Amino acid sequence: MAHSSLGIILFRIIVLTLAIAAWQFAPFGRGMELWVSRPFLILARLWEWVDDGSLWPHLFATGSEMIIGYLLGCASAIWLGLVLGMLPKLNRVLAPFLAAFYAMPKIALAPLFVIFFGIGLESKVALVWITVFFLVFNNTLDGVRDVDRDLIQVLRIMGARRSEIVRKILLPSAAPWIFTGMRIAVRYAFTSALLAELMAANRGLGFLIEYHSGSFDTTGAYAAILVIVILSVGITEILSRIENSAGRGR
Amino acid sequence: MSSSSPKISFEGASKQFDVRGNSTLALQPISFDVKKEEFVALVGPSGCGKSTVLNLISGLFQPTEGKVFYDGELIRNLNRRVGYMTQKDTVLPWRKTAENVRIALELKCRNVGRKEAAERTAQMIDLVGLKGFEKHYPGELSGGMRKRVALARTLIYEPETLLMDEPFGALDAQLRLIMLDQLQKLTSQRRMTVVFVTHDLAEAITLADRVIVLSARPGRIRSITEITLPRPRDVFKVRFSEAFATLHETLWDELKDEVVKGTDV
């Protein structure tokens, strides 16, 4: 078993190396090279960015948009989800309105946010917030709805206050749903931050892609994409490790 | 009468499972024969390996030790000459009843025309008492009804050997007797060899030519008893005969013994 998995890893490394080598050394002309670029050129450009420090403000911008939007989105979604979850009648009334908003491609709101909040951080945070909100909100609602109503009744009869019911029953039993939503939302936070930057920005990884693509600087665009790929893979890895350890704790 | 070479033959066949470093012996080495056109019932406590025996005959499992023969040949891969009605519900949920029943006839190896397939499907559905449910999906049927669909599906292409694993457990007493009757008629009419696993001793004695009692896990053959009740048997009345009662008592003592042993462990 171990022998063959080592073989597989070796095989993958070989294939990868060959592919990159082919990309680097294939004899295509300057025209093609302008479109496809070369690995070394891309890495050189990336190094340039790291070396002269120009990468970090962009990274920081995207990162902070993500994190702030994510936190705001989760907090508001969990809160509203719990509230509406405990008021099923209100929830039913509001449901179609929320569904309508959920169905709309949120990206379309990006220009609206830019008009209202300007080209800076706020408009991106707004988009991330609203994207994360809907996801986590739906999950929270599902989690709350999943709770055994009878159990709540019993505790209410025993004289528990609303805050106690929330703390002792609602939150713990809705927790797995909420956490699932929060995990899925991380990816969406990343995506919406990038998309918001694509629309109108002067900073961030999305901005980098748009800027370099717009000026037909393929090497630059690819370098930006490389950063995004590294970040994406990193995020996915971290998330799956969290998921695994959470599963094990069950 | 049937010729002398057996249809199915077990020679010291055993089965051991190795899962993640733990090995379980499901079946101790057993040897027995099933004659052509014979109806053999396998009874025994839970976990004794009855289903394993069927899996060995069908070729789904290979024996750890020993050999299993079908028609004199070693069973090396899936044995397509048997029809296997498993304990697990394997009715296809996305097909309606009629579509499920006729699936064997759709296969190229059988070369059955559409009209004939439709006729035989209708016949089978009627036989198992599901007339009127042709267009129902399994999700709309009860467990017992799904079992009957599986039965019809297995019988429709008349395999020469039939393997059945507790097929009638989920049915109510009345329906069970009716199904036993149908099964008996069909299998003798079509001259099928049958290996029938059940925990219901009365069922076994009613239908079988011989009853094999398996011991508690890991299973080995405890006894093989010839059922000398005359054929054809009236499924509804045979259980009230004296001969039946004697057989039942003897076999029940053996079975009870094994069941108790099983629970002691």
Add this chain to the structure above:
Amino acid sequence: MTIHQPTTEAFQQSQSKHRRANDGVAATQVLLAAALLAIWETAGRYLNSSWISRPSKVAEQIWTWIQGDLLTHIAVTGSEMLIGLSIGISLGVISGILLGRSGLLAIVMRPIVVTLYSVPMVSLAPLFIMFFGVDMMPKIVLVSIVVFFLIFFNTFAGVSKVDNDLVAVIELMGASPREQFQKIIFPSCMSWIMAGIKIALPYALVAAVTGEMIASRQGLGSIITRAASRFDMTALYAVLLILMVMGLLVSEFASRLEKWVLRWRGADE
């Protein structure tokens, strides 16, 4: 990696329980909507600010568009979606099945596919526009890729989760490998494929609109960018409304499609 699992019967049952809404709810909703519209209209008239606009102006705008070329724009976005969906779904299903059935290919390709999947494809839209120009092509490519990944993963998961006992039953009956695939494996992963399609449909809309918003002459996304650049709030609200309706239609269609294809998954008591 999120694989979107098929809905369970429990979920469907809870849905129908909630659908036992009485007319009281519907009436409240109508009242609420009317009230909100009324507030917006009066505020709009009173403040007369172009930032806020008002329902009547928005409706007027939509009407003007309908008489103009709105349908063309919708058709453009719609075609980008449809073509992209067709390509993405077919390629996704085929690859999912191929890799799902061939253990070797799956093991080799897996890290590549996982890496690619974790990258938000929609953010690469400017790249495609750079390659393919500003017409429908880059949007179609974008939609295809986004849809492909979704469907591929779901198909792959579906194929790997096929109940082997079902395959064994049919094999015993004498089915050839091709028949096993046709009659068991493929129908069996339909739940997963349909779950993927259900998610992919709204995604296709998002991808198409995103591409259009970055650079396009036609399509709903282009209307948004034009309106935004002119600070025409009325137009912006109007497009958002249209997109909301489209989004709802697409989701509803996707949901009904799934229910129809998987109609055997009825309520069982």
